[in-house]
Amino acid sequence: MVQEEIRKGPWTEQEDLQLVCFVGLFGDRRWDFIAKVSGLKRTGKSCRLRWVNYLHPGLKRGKMTPHEEKLVLELHSQWGNRWSRIARRLPGRTDNEIKNYWRTHMRKKAQEKKQETSPSSSSSSTLDSSSSWNNRAVNSKSVDETTESFDSTIVQDMSALQGKKYQKDQDEREEFYSMDDIWKDITSDEPIKPVCDVYRERGNFNCPPLASSLWEYCPETLWRVGGDESKIFFSTNDQFVSCYQHEHMSLTG
DNA sequence: AAACTGAGCAACCGCCATCTC
DNA sequence: AGAGATGGCGGTTGCTCAGTT
Known part of the structure; x- marks a missing residue:
């Protein structure tokens, strides 16, 4: 059994965009599924974490008030x-x-x-500044x-x-x-824009139309075209959404 | 200017609960 | 009912960068 290579470490902007796109399509559930169909070489857990901690448009940034x-x-x-x-x-x-x-x-x-408590204390302590936080x-x-x-x-x-x-x-x-x-x-409190709008406003992202949990409506109609890994089509009862990885989802700015 | 230090933060790991079949 | 899959959570690690020496 050859285990498919799983990427670790910092996320690239391209990966972020892919994830945002697919969460937009399928909702923020079924992370393993999203990880698979998105073509990201990440675990579902990793995708979820990235979304929850970094990509979700409702997140506040900056210092705690x-x-x-x-x-x-x-x-x-x-x-x-x-x-x-x-x-x-x-x-x-x-x-x-x-x-x-x-x-x-x-x-x-x-x-x-x-x-x-011990201004002149020289005794060793786990909080002694000499002990590098690298330890x-x-x-x-x-x-x-x-x-x-x-x-x-x-x-x-x-x-x-x-x-x-x-x-x-x-x-x-x-x-x-x-x-x-x-x-x-x-x-x-603060209206949240649809995921893709947020990224569109940055001027560098063109995402397929949003739909909530399309997969739940019609899970059997997802297929790949001609084995082309860079192109995946999604079909639903009333929508046909194409998602071109690396092409339309890539940075344009 | 270079080396060092430590704060801040993103991401991973392992465990456990819940869900699904 | 129970086994495997999946997701959520808390703890931990490691990298980056700004401040200091």
Whole structure:
């Protein structure tokens, strides 16, 4: 069995455009399927992650606002490292973003605390600035542990919550949102343009017409033409959409 | 100007829950 | 009912780049 080569590492702009196109066509579900038909040599997981964390048009960019920062702190003290849950309360922010923010934030906080508590201390510490963060593989856990020991207010809650298996309590079930629901929430504040429009506005993308989950309507009518890997056609009951990879989806600007 | 350091962030990994057949 | 597939989540890693020495 020859395993098809799976690409890893940073996404190229071309890959992004392909993914956006196919998510536009099929919706943000069935990631393995999207990964396959798009011709991307990526796993479904990788596609999903790229979409959720980077390509989704509803994402906010830039620094956390003070209000968001406060919210993250509050929610983290309440829920611990339940990043996706916290992210649901911050429209446009992803769990990954919040997680990264938190680590950075707590690192700073821990360093500040350390300076306060032992300004002249020369004893070795996992947070000692001399220990390169490149050794995070070794230190990351220690950083967190040290952090926890410093932050008295947050840590109490954290320790109560972290490391435990969280039950799906009633309130969580009630507030469950699908990705679509979440992004609907975002739209209520800031209208989100269709995926392809966003990219069109950048002036470098020409995407096939959008349709939601075409595959669900007519999954059996997808085929490749003449084995030409660069050209895939989609047929539905009332639409015929052609998608030329590398040609119409490529950069023009 | 070059080397070093650390912050920030994108992406991967592994585990687990849920879905589908 | 259960086995495999798929998706979601939290933890971790590694790269880039700006600031500092």
